[in-house]
Amino acid sequence: MADVVWRSHGRTRRSTRTVRVTVSAVITGAVVLAVLLVPPLVRLDQQAVDLALKLRPPSFEHPFGTDDVGRDLLLRCVYGLRVSLLVGVVAALVATVIGTAVGAAAAAFGGWTDRLVMRLVDTFSSVPHLLLGIFVVAMFRPGVWPVIVSVALTHWLSTARIVRSEVLSLRSRPYVDAAISGGASRWRVTVRHLLPAVLPQAGLAAVLMVPHAMWHESALSFLGLGLPAHQASLGNLVQTARGSLLAGDWWPTLFPGLFLIVPTLAVAGLAGAWRERINPRRRSELML
Amino acid sequence: MLELHAITAGYDPRAPVFHGASLTIAPGEAVGLLGPSGCGKSTLARVAALLHRPDAGRVVVDGTEVRRWRHRAPRELRTAIGVVFQQPRTSADPRLRLRDLIAEPLRATGRGDLAAGRVAELAAAVGLTDDLLGRRPHEVSDGQLQRACLARALVLRPRWLVCDEMTAMLDASTTAALVAVVEAYRRERGAGLLVVGHDRVLLERWCDRTEEWADRVRTP
Numbered sequence: 242m243a244d245v246v247w248r249s250h251g252r253t254r255r256s257t258r259t260v261r262v263t264v265s266a267v268i269t270g271a272v273v274l275a276v277l278l279v280p281p282l283v284r285l286d287q288q289a290v291d292l293a294l295k296l297r298p299p300s301f302e303h304p305f306g307t308d309d310v311g312r313d314l315l316l317r318c319v320y321g322l323r324v325s326l327l328v329g330v331v332a333a334l335v336a337t338v339i340g341t342a343v344g345a346a347a348a349a350f351g352g353w354t355d356r357l358v359m360r361l362v363d364t365f366s367s368v369p370h371l372l373l374g375i376f377v378v379a380m381f382r383p384g385v386w387p388v389i390v391s392v393a394l395t396h397w398l399s400t401a402r403i404v405r406s407e408v409l410s411l412r413s414r415p416y417v418d419a420a421i422s423g424g425a426s427r428w429r430v431t432v433r434h435l436l437p438a439v440l441p442q443a444g445l446a447a448v449l450m451v452p453h454a455m456w457h458e459s460a461l462s463f464l465g466l467g468l469p470a471h472q473a474s475l476g477n478l479v480q481t482a483r484g485s486l487l488a489g490d491w492w493p494t495l496f497p498g499l500f501l502i503v504p505t506l507a508v509a510g511l512a513g514a515w516r517e518r519i520n521p522r523r524r525s526e527l528m529l
Numbered sequence: 530m531l532e533l534h535a536i537t538a539g540y541d542p543r544a545p546v547f548h549g550a551s552l553t554i555a556p557g558e559a560v561g562l563l564g565p566s567g568c569g570k571s572t573l574a575r576v577a578a579l580l581h582r583p584d585a586g587r588v589v590v591d592g593t594e595v596r597r598w599r600h601r602a603p604r605e606l607r608t609a610i611g612v613v614f615q616q617p618r619t620s621a622d623p624r625l626r627l628r629d630l631i632a633e634p635l636r637a638t639g640r641g642d643l644a645a646g647r648v649a650e651l652a653a654a655v656g657l658t659d660d661l662l663g664r665r666p667h668e669v670s671d672g673q674l675q676r677a678c679l680a681r682a683l684v685l686r687p688r689w690l691v692c693d694e695m696t697a698m699l700d701a702s703t704t705a706a707l708v709a710v711v712e713a714y715r716r717e718r719g720a721g722l723l724v725v726g727h728d729r730v731l732l733e734r735w736c737d738r739t740e741e742w743a744d745r746v747r748t749p
Contacts, residue, residue, distance in 0.1 A: 414619055414620075415614045415616065415619045415620035416619065416620050416621055416622045418575070418578075418580045418612070418614070418620070419612065419614065419620050419621075419678070419681065419682075420622075420633065420634075420637065421580060421599050421600050421607065422578055422579075422580060422607055422608070422610065422611070422612045422634075422682075423608065423633060423634030423637055423638075423681065423684075423685065424604045424607055424608040424634055424637045424638040424685065425600070425633075425634075425637035426600060426604075426637070427600045429637050430600065433622075433633075433637075434622050437624050438624070
């Protein structure tokens, strides 16, 4: 009984999925640590202009090189990632809260409320959401908050759909009947029995939305509509680097681009693993 | 009296499951309803528990005619009727420990302060140990979960109890134990009982009166 032979197989071999999750977790952890710790600990001025050092290729002092006014690109990238991540996380959270509330309300009330709300969702979904986002930021002065509002207001739609369909299927469960018979109000049924059941799904939607929201921030900034041009965000960094790319200077474009791509893939990898845990049957849809 | 008059119900108004079913239960009386599966007896049980709006017909509970259903029904009317369903798995919220599952109706009606005492009392009656009360539904057997569901149905001391195939999933000893609990409750509180099932032997031994489904409905 003591020698559990079949266990050793799982211990010595790791599936590619486990490796993917580990790599994703390490990268995500490093990114979070970097954006949280570097600005307060490393007392360097990311805005420090040094025209004598402009557009230097990667070197020992400046691992990512310098930009067209001689600012250190590694530092700019970290600051840019910080802003992009802040926008991504806040926008994803706000969008998820709106989406969960709207979806749950539509499903819990049903009838006309449901039809009206869902047709509204369909209407908004029929407009490309980058276009809708541009419309929203255009109403404000450039800044972090308009971008967050724009991304949040255009991204709750899919969460509302997911939560609504989930709540609809839960609503007809006998335990909801039992709760009603036990005197529970509609509000109590929703808060006590329905919402806790959809929270894992909503949380997953929020995590999946973080990279998506980061890309939107970058797209808006790249188009010159998002954050003010002096603020280091990944979109702005790529935008200002465009000119020098044509002159053959590749590093001001490559590194911010990597800073955008690698963390988003890492977050997506973690979210994929989470989705597998929630719903193993949907494994085929996982890869992003 | 719990009166069902000429109930027509189903899930599509154009094609009801049954037409004109009538049944009356007096306080303290146990009425069995026997019928083949799929005939609509569970739907009638849901109507009797005010959980399903019939397409036609009247339901009268203790002289009050029911006009609104599910969560729109007056709370004192809804809670006057306890329900036990066939499948304990689906009728228990998977996130609640059995202790909270049983106490939930008390909390939902603003009497959460009574929870500890009532739960201990009912757990002893239905035979749930303290260890089981701390577990979640997936950690107990069907029989243990059904015991908790029966306790939940009794926690508000309903005047009427609807048992929809309560024992269909259970073994003989658990069935006997649960029937004994229901009978003790009926004797103690004088509650009326509607037992829906297809087990003729059980229903005829258990109930004062056993009705055949075919005699209760008007064939269209």
